[in-house]
Amino acid sequence: MNETIETILSKYPNAKRDALIPILQDVQEVEGHLSVEAVAHIGKYLNLPASKIYGVATFYNQFRFETLGKYHIQICRGTACHVKGSAKLLDAFKRELKIEAGRTTRDGMFSLEVVACIGACGLAPVISVNGEVHAGVVPDKVKSILKMYREKDANNE
Amino acid sequence: MYIEANGRQIEAKPGEMVLDALNRAGVKVPTLCHMAGLFPSGACRMCVVEIEGMNGLVPSCAFPVQEGMKIKTHSPRAIRARKTIVELLLSDHPDDCLYCVRNKNCQLQDLSEELGVRQRRYTGAKSECNIDTSSPSIVRDPAKCILCGKCVRVCEEIQGVSAIDFAKRGSKAHIATAFDMGLNVSSCINCGQCIMVCPTGALRETSNIKEVMDAIHDPNKFVVVQHAPSISVTVGEEFGLKPGTDSVGIMTAALRRLGFDRVFDTSFSADLTIMEEAAELVHRIKNDGVLPMFTSCSPGWIKFVEQFYPEFIPNLSTCKSPQEMLGAIVKSYFAEREGFDPKQIFSVSIMPCTAKKFEAERPEMGRHGIADLDAVLTTRELARIIKMRGLDLNDMQPQPTDTPFGERSSAGKLFGVSGGVMEAAIRTAHYMITGDEMDEMQVKDLRGLNGIKESTIKVAGIELNVAAVSGLGNARQMLDDIRAGKKQIHFMEVMTCPGGCIAGGGQPVGARLDAIKARMKSLYEIDRDSLLVTSYNNKYIKKLYDEFLEKPLGHRSHELLHTHYAQRDVLM
């Protein structure tokens, strides 16, 4: 894991603080999230305290600090979806999974993320689960969608 | 140059901020985020004033003076703006004053009262927050945080630690450690300087009052207490005494009334520390040991070295701090002498410091499963328990300290101020090397509130470069210079808190610079007027060596009075 970070950091020789965001993006791209180890490593490299890196990273919605769930649920908050009630949909997922957006359930099964327009406005409100798009998802459907993935998981393994 | 404030001409210095000129002229403008000596952050807008010819209100802390500018500090508009800010802050604040450690000593409360806030104009859902009680020293209650940012700044800019920063944004913004972890696993060094700058009850010390009260009321416990050198010149402020008043006698009386079975003075074990530390210094010099040697009585500094500069661990004196030395002696020598089982003794120390609570919990600070100390209270907690018992320092008649640690030198007392340990150590080291007293006991270069003080002392033909540093940002600078070979130092004292223990993180909150100066002056006066100014002339110290310890750095000393350190792996 340190090697991955090393490889990324090697692309930023003599980096200063302004390289922080691109580095964080690269790390998240490869590892799926920003781990404590990664932040410690980046901190040493840029001579930045971990608290500061965490502060910067949490300022933006794009960074996550936990590994993705087995099933990563992305909820579209683009305009069309918003108009069709995606806020209520997000609430329903939060309630069902008992996690906030950006977090992963304890059993590691699901993670939740709010994303800007997926580009499927005609099907609003849409969600994508591991890249699989579900159209016209109303809050009532949340339970059955989650159940479906749980069953899928149980059968596959 | 002159400016006009509320129709009155006042003097201003070119380049300074409006607020500074106003304050010097005695014009009060409220602030929440302003920190004297640091760059203005302009975060809170409490300090807004009206300036003639300008449209909007201007934050006076961040606006430079201009010749002839006309300022209104309390125009209806300025007052309305401030009141709105307070009302907005209160809209996301628990109405908890009655349950709050800062009740009657809170800037938010004061402002709300000054500005006549009488109704809840803005209501909304309050932020949900978790209190962080993970640290042995500091409790963080984010619900009471107004995001002024002072704790973040003191931690980074004064202490060079950066354990905390702003996280998230908008309504989710809060002060956090990296990954929102507990303070106990962060790089926090427990100094409590964040508490000292916090305008509200969002930060406080971890309280140990209950353990102490339970022990006092337990008939099977013999409860001893010691008070640090600086406490006697600060605790009085909590009872309306003038800053710097030395209340050692009346404090001793109050401690007895509280039910402590013995009252000891940590300044006595500061003398003991000096005997050991001076001997260690002489030993290192004579035997080509690791130099520079660093003092080890400030536990925030110790953790700082362990995590940020582990390569300097061999430079730290192995001496335990005075509170731990006395703790160890009480549970050995004293227990034996008085016929107690050490387990029966409950040992309390009153400290100017929150990091001392952490220190007392270090596993190295004890023997055979018995801790040297059982509880540490801050000056503030001492004042609280005195008041809780319905007592007042002003009603007490002075009483002396208990034997067998009945006398201290004023050198021990100097531990309370930055540079004092160094001065005390030099006096004794000089004697140990030459066998003679120093001609001039006071080392002027090492006195005062500067963050870095240096001097060269000549002892028997050797030139010793010494330094006294306070505030760990300054220590960082010194360590970097020493590492880079830019400084040749033999002996360095480091105090975690700027100015030393008189301004420690456990002292009364809200003291201003003149109060801190008065405390310092008081300690210097005690030394000036003292008949016993050197640790090695303290007859109780001699007796302790004769009867028990034998000699400095001897076998017993190593077992009881010295310790070791280890690198700490924390998220920095």
Ligand code: SF4
């Ligand atoms: S922080 Fe101040 S205003 Fe808030 S509850 Fe405590 S005393 Fe009251």
Ligand code: SF4
């Ligand atoms: S106690 Fe000291 S080190 Fe810890 S957060 Fe507060 S200021 Fe920083």
Ligand code: SF4
């Ligand atoms: S904890 Fe206190 S000092 Fe820190 S930002 Fe909040 S109110 Fe300000």
Ligand code: FES
């Ligand atoms: S004191 Fe000036 S903006 Fe806070």
